[in-house]
Amino acid sequence: xRPTWLTGRWLIILPPLxxxxxxxxxxxxxxxxxxxxxxxxxxxxxxxxITFTPDHHLHLALSLGNYRYLLxxxxxxxxxLYSLRTAFFSTLICLGLGYPMAYAIARSPKSLQGVxxxxxxxxxxxxxxxxxxxxxxxxxxxxxxxTVLLHLGVISHPLRIMRTSVAVYLGxxxxxxxxxxxxxxxxxxxxxxxxLEAAADLGSxxxxxxxxxxxxxxxxxxIAGSLLVFIPAVGEFVIPSLLGGPxxxxxxxxxxxxxxxxxxxxxxxxxxxxxxxxxxxPIAIYQYYNVRQTEA
Amino acid sequence: xxxxxxxxxxxxxxxxxxLLYLPIAVLIAxxxxxxxxxxxxxxxxxxxxxxxxxxxQLLEAALLSLEVAVAASSGAVVLGTLASIALVRFARFPGxxxxxxxxxxxxxxxxxxxxxxxxxxxxxxMQLLSWxxxxxxxxxxxxxxxxxxxxTVTVQSRLQxxxxxxxxxxxxxxxxxxxxxxxxxxxxxxxxxxxxxxxxFTLSLDDLVIxxxxxxxxxxxxxxxxxxxxxxxxxxxINALASLIVCGVGVCIIGAGxxxxxxxxxxxxxxxxxxx
Numbered sequence: 001x002r003p004t005w006l007t008g009r010w011l012i013i014l015p016p017l018x019x020x021x022x023x024x025x026x027x028x029x030x031x032x033x034x035x036x037x038x039x040x041x042x043x044x045x046x047x048x049x050i051t052f053t054p055d056h057h058l059h060l061a062l063s064l065g066n067y068r069y070l071l072x073x074x075x076x077x078x079x080x081l082y083s084l085r086t087a088f089f090s091t092l093i094c095l096g097l098g099y100p101m102a103y104a105i106a107r108s109p110k111s112l113q114g115v116x117x118x119x120x121x122x123x124x125x126x127x128x129x130x131x132x133x134x135x136x137x138x139x140x141x142x143x144x145x146x147t148v149l150l151h152l153g154v155i156s157h158p159l160r161i162m163r164t165s166v167a168v169y170l171g172x173x174x175x176x177x178x179x180x181x182x183x184x185x186x187x188x189x190x191x192x193x194x195x196l197e198a199a200a201d202l203g204s205x206x207x208x209x210x211x212x213x214x215x216x217x218x219x220x221x222x223i224a225g226s227l228l229v230f231i232p233a234v235g236e237f238v239i240p241s242l243l244g245g246p247x248x249x250x251x252x253x254x255x256x257x258x259x260x261x262x263x264x265x266x267x268x269x270x271x272x273x274x275x276x277x278x279x280x281x282p283i284a285i286y287q288y289y290n291v292r293q294t295e296a
Numbered sequence: 297x298x299x300x301x302x303x304x305x306x307x308x309x310x311x312x313x314x315l316l317y318l319p320i321a322v323l324i325a326x327x328x329x330x331x332x333x334x335x336x337x338x339x340x341x342x343x344x345x346x347x348x349x350x351x352x353q354l355l356e357a358a359l360l361s362l363e364v365a366v367a368a369s370s371g372a373v374v375l376g377t378l379a380s381i382a383l384v385r386f387a388r389f390p391g392x393x394x395x396x397x398x399x400x401x402x403x404x405x406x407x408x409x410x411x412x413x414x415x416x417x418x419x420x421x422m423q424l425l426s427w428x429x430x431x432x433x434x435x436x437x438x439x440x441x442x443x444x445x446x447x448t449v450t451v452q453s454r455l456q457x458x459x460x461x462x463x464x465x466x467x468x469x470x471x472x473x474x475x476x477x478x479x480x481x482x483x484x485x486x487x488x489x490x491x492x493x494x495x496x497f498t499l500s501l502d503d504l505v506i507x508x509x510x511x512x513x514x515x516x517x518x519x520x521x522x523x524x525x526x527x528x529x530x531x532x533x534i535n536a537l538a539s540l541i542v543c544g545v546g547v548c549i550i551g552a553g554x555x556x557x558x559x560x561x562x563x564x565x566x567x568x569x570x571x572x
Contacts, residue, residue: 008473009386016379016444017391020398023441027413030420044419101312104305116309118553123316125495125549127502129519130538133526134319137326137535144322174319177312206301228404235406237505242526252408252505259412259509272412283404290400291393 028276035269036062046266066270075254076271080278083250086165087233090172091180094229095222097173098180102221103214105181106188117185124178132242135174139167139243163245171239176232180225187221188214220289227286231279251275320542327535344536354521354537361501361518364432368439369496373489375440376447381477383448384455402445411509414438418510430512438510439503443496450495454488455481487559491552498545 037046051059070076105116123131138144139161146158161167191214199209237252244250251271259268327345331338348354379399382389402410418434421427428434458481466476504519511517518541525534 009389012378013382013386013389013391013395016375016382016399016448017395019375020379020395020441020444023414023417023437024398024402024410027410027417030416031413034416044423097308097312100305100308104302104309107302107305114553114557118550119313120316121553122546122549123320125498126320126542126545127498127519127538129502129504129523129526130323130542131319133522133534133538134323136526137323138319144318174315177316181312231404232406235408237408238523252406255408255412265416268412269416272409275406276409279406283401286404287397287400291396 031269031272034266035066035273036064037266037269038063038065039264039266044265045263063266066267067274069267070270070274075249076251076274079249079251079254080275082248083234083236083252084278086168086172086248086250087230087236090169090176090233091226091230093169093173094177094180095226098177098184098225099218099222101177102181102184102188105185106191113189117182120178120181124182128175129238131175132171132238135171136162136243139170162243163248165244165248167243167245168240168248168250171243172229172233172236175239176229179228179232183224183228184218184221187218187224191217223285224289227282227289231282231286234279235275323535324539324542327532327539329532329535332532344532345540347533348537348540351533353516354518357516357518357521360432360515364435364439364507364517365497365500367436368443368500369493371436371440372443372447372496373493376444376492377451377485377489379444379448380452380455384452399445399448402442403449407503407505410438410442411506414441414506415509430510431515434510434512435507435515435517438506439496439500442503442506443499446495446499447489447492450492451485451488454485458484484563487555491555494548494552498548501541501545 033049034046037049039045040047047061047063049061051061053059101120105113105120108116136143140146141158141160141162145161146155149155150158161170195213195217196209199213200206204212234250235252236250237256240248240250240253241256244253255268255271255275258264258271328340328342329337330341330343376399379395383392383396383399386392414434414437418428418430418437422429428437462484463476463480466480467473471479502519503517504523507517508520508523511520522534522537525531
């Protein structure tokens, strides 16, 4: 009896495990390998890193040139820092806007919560590319915002937002706000209201009760939401490419150009690996919180 | 004090919701603009929608995207459901931590990294195994990867809240574990499976970055065609197409949400009737 049960178990575990191993984890090994290759005019456009000589000896041709190039060409350093800074401040603004939103939903009547959540979720699932495009319709020089403001006489010249950092910030906040609200709501909803009642009975002001009870207990949500915004925002490609100008070089855009523009696959791989190392910390924290939450 | 802070909270909530919806509303409004000039209102017209039907490139890309979305979400639903069963029901097995990590990481991994690493895998596999050819197959495989993560998370939470004792009762009455699962547990998690299929369908239909890397020179999905058009600026026929997609996806999502809440309500009602 036991052996069949065991095989049955592995029939369930193995398909997803193997699939994700082959198509999610192992690709990183290939990217790592190819980041040590050199470009070559052939298909695929890079040299072999691992070859076997005719007498069956393993031959490694590792080139550190790509990583040296990343360190010496200042475009990469500038792009990494710009991406980190942009993602960081966008995350802060999302938090400032998303926290009161999540709090308001958590305090609204239960019957309304489902609808409000769906209203927040809907853009989150709706086409990312098309939402960025829709935002362009609002902020471009002859777009909706400028038309309205000019009409009302608030401004006399159209605001120049497209192709600036402001456009990139707006794009990230607009696109990623739902990622912030959902995890925050999930923790705020679980908050026991009797704790706040107890605090009020003991004479604490609502502000004090918020700072002493609500805020500390919502920290897991703050962390989860912030990382859900920060990590993808650092690697954002569509937003800086469609809304930003030539100065808004984020690392995702540099990687894209290296790959599709210069056809330099090894350098693009090295950029990806360096980028992944940069994100390893935040991703590990996210995983830690996630595992703790699902196991709890 | 209490009332004032509520008012502030509610106004931030409505501001946030307005921020999320205004661009889409303006986009849909402009898709009915008769004037080809994007900033001049030239009266109501559905001409741009008619033009879409004559754009072969868009139609072909749309067809490819739909085929990919159906294949990828179906594959992901199977793998994701298996993964969630493994994670919820089997407390201990070798590779459990690895599986947990691999279903969560794609949710936050920047698409650009996933895209380039998967392309390098496919190219290397092609060299070693002469499979897969870049195009439909590679796009589907890479979409299954990130969709599986979303399915697992959705089904996992439903499975965690499912009442295990029903399944145990079935097995006490002589049902095999497989039969108990198929007849008891599967119907309970079915709404989560259907709604995650719909979510995967929309995610796959929307993906630009990963598809661009793995598609190869021959194949173009709808987002890839839209991106190359949008790069050139705002155009009225893209407004029409975007409105269609946004509304279609909206219907899918509302359907998915409705399925989940309806089954929640029914379960609550049944629990009540059962006197619990």
